[in-house]
Amino acid sequence: MAAASTAASTSASTAAAVVAQLEQERTEADLAKVRSRLADGETAIGVRMGTLFAIAKSSTGMPLAEVQRLLAHPAYEARLAAFCILDFKARRKRTGGHERGTLARTYLGHHHAITSWDMVDRAAPRVVGGWLVGKDKQLLRDLAGSADPLRRRTAMTAPLGFLDSPDVEAGYEIADTLHADPDPLVHKPVGIFLKHAGERDRDRLVTFLEGHADAMPRPAVRLAVEKLPPEIRSRWVGR
Numbered sequence: 001m002a003a004a005s006t007a008a009s010t011s012a013s014t015a016a017a018v019v020a021q022l023e024q025e026r027t028e029a030d031l032a033k034v035r036s037r038l039a040d041g042e043t044a045i046g047v048r049m050g051t052l053f054a055i056a057k058s059s060t061g062m063p064l065a066e067v068q069r070l071l072a073h074p075a076y077e078a079r080l081a082a083f084c085i086l087d088f089k090a091r092r093k094r095t096g097g098h099e100r101g102t103l104a105r106t107y108l109g110h111h112h113a114i115t116s117w118d119m120v121d122r123a124a125p126r127v128v129g130g131w132l133v134g135k136d137k138q139l140l141r142d143l144a145g146s147a148d149p150l151r152r153r154t155a156m157t158a159p160l161g162f163l164d165s166p167d168v169e170a171g172y173e174i175a176d177t178l179h180a181d182p183d184p185l186v187h188k189p190v191g192i193f194l195k196h197a198g199e200r201d202r203d204r205l206v207t208f209l210e211g212h213a214d215a216m217p218r219p220a221v222r223l224a225v226e227k228l229p230p231e232i233r234s235r236w237v238g239r
Contacts, residue, residue: 012055012058012059012062013059013061013062013063013066014062014066014069015062015066015067015069015070015073015078015082016069017059018055018056018059018062018070018078018081019070019073019075019078021055022045022047022052022055022075022077022078022081023045025047025048025051025052025055026045026046026047027046027047027048028046029046030046030047030048031044031045031046032046033046034046034047034076034077037116038076038115038116039115042076042115043074043075043076044075044076044077045075045076045077045078046077047077052077052080052081052084053084055081056081056082056084056085056088057084057088059081059085060085060088060089060092062085064102064103064106067082067085067086067106068082068106068110070082070085071083071106071110071113072110072113076115076116079113079114079115079119080116080118080119080122082110082113083107083114083119083122083123083127084122084123086103086106086107086123086127087122087123087126087127089103090103090123090126090127090130090131091126100127100130100131101131103127103131104127104128104131104132107123107124107127107128108128108139111150111151111154114150114154115150117150117153117185120150120153120154120157121153121157121189124153124154124157124158124160124161125157125158125159125160125161126161128154128158128161129157129158129159129160129161129162130161131161132158132161132162132167133161133162133165133167134165134167137167137170137173137174140155140158140159140170140174141155141173141174141177143155144156144174144177144178145177149181149183149185149186150185152178152181152183152185152186153185153186153189155174155177155178156171156174156175156178156186156189156190156193157189157192157193159171159174159175159193160192160193160196163196163197163200164200168197168200168201171193171197172197172204172208174193175190175193175194175208175212176208176212178190179212179215179216179220180212180215180216180217181217182217184217184219187216187217187219187220188219188220188223190216190220190223190224191216191219191220191221191222191223191224192223194208194209194220194223194224195223195224195225195226195227198224198225198227198228199227202228202232205224205228206228206232209221209224209225209235209236213236221236221237222237224236225237
């Protein structure tokens with residue numbers, strides 16, 4: 001653990017430095033865990049997620065050109081670290097509108113580098129969703145129509161960045177488009193968005209479920225109703 005703390009506390013300003021830190025933290029046990037949830041043949045280093053996140057956070061100031069080099073790296077952890085860095089950059093209060101647009105375009109322009117759901121979940125809400133607040137949402141509609149389930153996941157996960165804005169209704173629009181999607185990579189994010197949106201406006205969630213629940217995969221329904229009172233939740237689960 002001491003070695004991990006040392007690596008994570010050292011800021012890396014280049015892609016090569018981040019990769020070196022990740023490789024320093026590699027263990028065979030972590031490599032086995034990582035490989036168990038990746039596609040066959042995908043390159044991995046073997047790093048604990050907590051350590052990876054700490055390395056990425058310490059590299060928030062990395063120039064975007066270096067982040068793009070990380071996004072081109074073959075190893076899963078290097079690319080995940082790059083998406084984490086984009087997220088940490090987007091979280092900064094001092095990040096202005098122009099930079100937010102650059103971060104979002106970097107994410108979207110490197111979507112082909114996304115090979116797992118956690119890359120989407122880590123960055124899409126703040127990097128894409130946060131940037132799109134108050135803007136046209138056509139790019140989410142386009143992503144929702146993609147044949148690639150990870151692009152559809154981005155379409156449904158980015159609206160988590162709308163939850164505390166009037167744009168939340170655009171998230172319901174994407175949920176309407178994807179509510180019956182059979183792929184768990186997509187219908188689970190539908191349920192997650194609805195759950196969190198429903199915490200803010202229960203009546204709106206109930207109205208959505210009344211019109212869509214019968215066509216939704218059951219895991220999506222269970223996620224959507226998770227925060228509802230039992231007497232309302234029982235309309236759709238536990239019957």
